[in-house]
Each structure stands twice: as structure tokens, then as C-alpha cells.
Amino acid sequence: MTSLSPAPRSRGLAVFATLLAIALLVTVAAVGESVRAGITTSPELSTFSIWVMAAGLALGAVTLWAAVSALRHSFRSASEEAAGEVLASRASAAQSRQHSFITFGLAFAVLIGFALIQLVLINDGNIQRTFLRGDLMAGSALDIARAFIVNIRLALISGVIVLVFGLVLAIARMIPGKAGAPVRFLAVAYIDLMRAVPAIIVLYLIGFGLPLTNLPVLSGLNAEWFAILALSLTYSAYVAEVYRSGIASIHPSQWAASRSLGFSYLQTLRFFILPQAMRLVIPPMLSTFIALQKDTSLVNVIGTLDAFNQAKFYASSTFNLSSVTVVAILFVIITIPQTRFVDWMLERGANRRKGA
Amino acid sequence: MAFIELSGIEKSYSNHQVLKGIDLDVEKHQVVTLIGASGSGKSTLLRCINALETIDSGTVSVDGDVVSGPGVDLDRLRRKVGMVFQSFNLFPHMTVEDNIAVGPVRLLGEDREGALRRARELLERVNLDHRARYYPDQLSGGQQQRVAIVRAIAMRPEALLLDEITSALDPELVAEVLNIVRDLARDGMTMILATHEMQFAREVSDVVVFLEQGKLLEKGPPEQIFGEPKEERTRAFLRQIVEAGRL
Structure with missing residues (x-):
């Protein structure tokens, strides 16, 4: 009788990915809103900052979707393991882990991209007005x-x-x-x-x-x-x-x-x-x-x-x-x-x- | 007068003496095989003959002309004495046919058309005419080595130096290369080869030379060297070869 080794662990990663995605959404909203509030002299720039915030939130939502998917696969892995379907359980766990890592990558990229744009808008668009006057x-x-x-x-x-x-x-x-x-x-x-x-x-x-x-x-x-x-x-x-x-x-x-x-x-x-x-x-x-x-x-x-x-x-x-x-x-x-x-x-x- | 005459060849790298006074005559149409352990000086001796290595003392003469020492047109010498290497050394940026034709075109002044035609004829003889337009990296080791032999032959050399040409090949590819050497021997090509293929050496050689630590220890027809070697060292070397299942 051979014994199959169990699926790799996926729950911790998936939970962490979910928390990270939520934190990303909160950060984008909070930072975006505070920068937008600081823009008083240019209505165009204010509108632009809203668009940037919307884009940030949309990408944040995609990130959260990936995290939730990681969580779902992790749960499926657990139930399959309970049902004795070890091979299926392994595959689900692998899926879950992959989605977790996708979440990390997305969150990192969104955060950096968003931060760079906010840097241009911060302080009532000072950087934009110094370097990037259309x-x-x-x-x-x-x-x-x-x-x-x-x-x-x-x-x-x-x-x-x-x-x-x-x-x-x-x-x-x-x-x-x-x-x-x-x-x-x-x-x-x-x-x-x-x-x-x-x-x-x-x-x-x-x-x-x-x-x-x-x-x-x-x-x-x-x-x-x-x-x-x-x-x-x-x-x-x-x-x-x-x-x-x-x-x-x-x-x-x-x-x-x-x-x-x-x-x-x-x-x-x-x-x-x-x-x-x-x-x-x-x-x-x-x-x-x-x-x-x-x-x-x-x-x-x-x-x-x-x-x-x-x-x-x-x-x-x-x-x-x-x-x-x-x-x-x-x-x-x-x-x-x-x-x-x-x-x-x-x-x-x-x-x-x-x-x- | 022998076609290739080596007398008193000595060669050192910094303070390690690789060749310690080698004398050897090779007649036209003779096949001479150098055997001996790794580091015995077989490859170095071959490289000294066409002056890829300079010798410290002694003389090399080819076709009655002394070709060692200063003031020799080495490029002309090397056209007369071709060489094939263990690692093939084809030119990777050229197709097979260009590898073969480049020497005749650039050095012998042949026209490109004719040189390419001849390249394909030679390739046909080694069953590689269907690979003429390929690049070396697309060929197996055995195919590359066959091309390398053809490349050397295309220069119409009067003698060939073959430096362990099957040592880098997978075992199943050795035969296809050795068959070509066998054909060349039958056609009367003068050859000096360094090899670990004892069975082949026994079959194809007119003279077998056993080198040990830079000295020519024993020399004779293959039946004698492989059958009843005089020197104890030669016997010991051959015993090891037999134990390794190579003879």
C-alpha cells in the first residue's frame, strides 16, 4: 500500500493575499482622496486625480479577485483532502498558491504605479506644474x-x-x-x-x-x-x-x-x-x-x-x-x-x- | 628521404617539459598512429608538426624542406599539412559548404562556384551532401567531425594530422568517422593520428608509436606493438586498455 503525501499548505498564503488586497484598496482610496483634496488650483488636475483613483481602485479590485480565488481554491483543497482525493487536493492547493503569488505581484505593481502618479499630483500638483506643463x-x-x-x-x-x-x-x-x-x-x-x-x-x-x-x-x-x-x-x-x-x-x-x-x-x-x-x-x-x-x-x-x-x-x-x-x-x-x-x-x- | 622527418623535438610549457627529444620518420602514404596515456605528448607532437606550437629545439622537415625555426612561411606549410581536431572546430557562423569552400576560395584562389561544387562532391563521399546548407550547430558530433575532415581534405593537403578525432564523440558516432579515415588510408593519404581507439589503430596503421611522458618509448608495426611489445611500460599501458574493455 502506497501512501500519498498530502497537498502543500495554501491557507496561510491565501489569507495573507486577501488581507494585502484589501489593504491595497484602502490605501489607494485614502491616499488618492487626500491628494485630490489638496488640489485646489486646477480643476482639470482634480478630475485627473479622480480618474487615477478610479483606475487604482479598479486594479485593486482585480487584485482582490485574484486573492479571493486563491482563498476559494484553498477551501476546495481542504474539502477534497477530507474526501480522500489527495491528487485533486494537491492540484487545488497549487492553484491556490499560484493565485496568491499573482496577488502579491499585482498588488506590488499597482502600489508602485499609483504612488508614482500621486507623487506628481501631490502638493497641489507642484511636480506636474514644474516638469510637465502640457x-x-x-x-x-x-x-x-x-x-x-x-x-x-x-x-x-x-x-x-x-x-x-x-x-x-x-x-x-x-x-x-x-x-x-x-x-x-x-x-x-x-x-x-x-x-x-x-x-x-x-x-x-x-x-x-x-x-x-x-x-x-x-x-x-x-x-x-x-x-x-x-x-x-x-x-x-x-x-x-x-x-x-x-x-x-x-x-x-x-x-x-x-x-x-x-x-x-x-x-x-x-x-x-x-x-x-x-x-x-x-x-x-x-x-x-x-x-x-x-x-x-x-x-x-x-x-x-x-x-x-x-x-x-x-x-x-x-x-x-x-x-x-x-x-x-x-x-x-x-x-x-x-x-x-x-x-x-x-x-x-x-x-x-x-x-x- | 621520409616525407615528414622529426628529429630531437623538445617542447616545454613554462617549466614542464612535454616533449623530450622525439625522432620520427613518416614515409609518404604511411599511416602512423601515436598511442599513449593522456599527457604523454601525442597532441603536442601533432601541433608541433604544423607549427601550431613552436618547438624549443630539434627540427621538423616536410617533403625535404626544414619547416621549423624562424623565417619559414608557415601558412604555406599548413596548406600542405592539414589538421583535424578533437573538438571539430568548425566555423559556426558559416554553412557546412562554406566551411569547406572558404579555404580553397581564399587561399588557393579557386572560384566560388567550383569550390562549392567540389565541397558538395566531397560531402557526398561522406554521405553528408544533404547537409551542405546547414550550420554546424545543427549537426551531430559525428557529422561535424566528418565535415571537419572534408574541410581539411578540400585544401588538397599532402598529409593529415588527426588529433584524437573520435574522443569527443558519443560511442555510436565513432564508426562513421573512422570509416572515412579508413577510406583515406586506402587512398594512400599520409596520416599521423593520435588516438585511443586501439582496435582501429591496429587495423589501419603501418606504424604504431608508443609515447610516454614526452619520450618515444617504442615503435613498430601494429602486430608487434599490440602482439608482443618489447617494453614493460608498453605492456602495462596496453594491459590497462584491455582491462577497460577497449581492445
């Missing part, structure tokens, strides 16, 4: 978006230069043998130096320094090209290290295979190591490229009229930061699709090689 955002958006084209141009041109120069640096750093030592030393010195100096300092020195040097060509460039030069010099050092990590992570057996066929060092790099390394470095490369895009906003220190500079212009004439928030939003808008695109590309590449 009229000012709309009024400045077109000019800022136009100026944002400068940021995109800076990022694209520097990005291309960085991809090429970074690769040159990475290969220079890995040149083998005694003869390569001076080249290696130079590459290492460059990378160390440019990673140590803040981008804004490089930008400042180049933007204000080069015009004073009277060097042919270089001193005559406009501010945008100084920005491109500074960003390219700085980011090439980072990208060189990204490439190097990718190259170094290709297993030595690939080198052995290629060399044993008769490929030279450079041919091996070109045909076998780099193509594999490129795939590996795409995610860190994207991070670096996003950092480069964001750092295009540094060019305001040398007076280039980019989105941030344009926004500051609006901010100082309206004594309000909402226009700067527009810049932040623009950066978010261009960054997220890139991330998704790279994820999609990597997945497609992996699937193809696995034959899926």
Missing part, C-alpha cells in the same frame, strides 16, 4: 524636435567614425609580436587616456581650444564638427574595448582551425574571428551607442544649438522645466526602438543558426 511642452515641442535633428546627426556621424576608429584601435591593441609592441603601446595609451578624461572636458577643450590654435582646416571647423570630433575621440576608446572583449571571447580553437588551414593572422581575424565577435559585441555596442546619443546633449557647453540648448532657451524664458522634459522624452522615444530592434535581430540570427 501647454509649455506643446508650445516648445516643435522647435525642440527640430533642434533634436542636430543631436541625431551628431550621433550618427560620430557613431560611424567610432565604429571604424574603435575597430582600428582594438586591432592595433592586439597586434602580435615584438614588432607590434610600439603600436600596442600607443593604442593602450590612447584608450587609457580617453577613457579617463570626461567627455565634457574633451568637448570643452576641443570646442574652445582648437579655434584658437590657428591650425589649418582644424581651427576653421564649425561647432558641430568640434562636437563630432570630441565625441568620436572619446567613444572610440570605449568601443575599442568592446571590440577587444568580443575578439578575446572567441575560443582559441577557432584560431587553431583557421591557422591550420593556412590562413594568416589577419585573414583569420577578418574571415573567422571578427564575424563571430561582431555578433557578441552587438548588445554592449548598442549600450555604448545609446550613451553616445545621450552625450550629444553635452554640446550645449560649446554653444551648438541642439535640443537641450533649445529647451534651456524655453525654460529660462518661461521659468519652467517642462521644455527640458520634452528633450528627455525625445531621447526615450529614439532609444527604445533601437533596443527592441537589436533584440529582434539577435534572436533572428540565433534562430537561423539553430535552424529554427
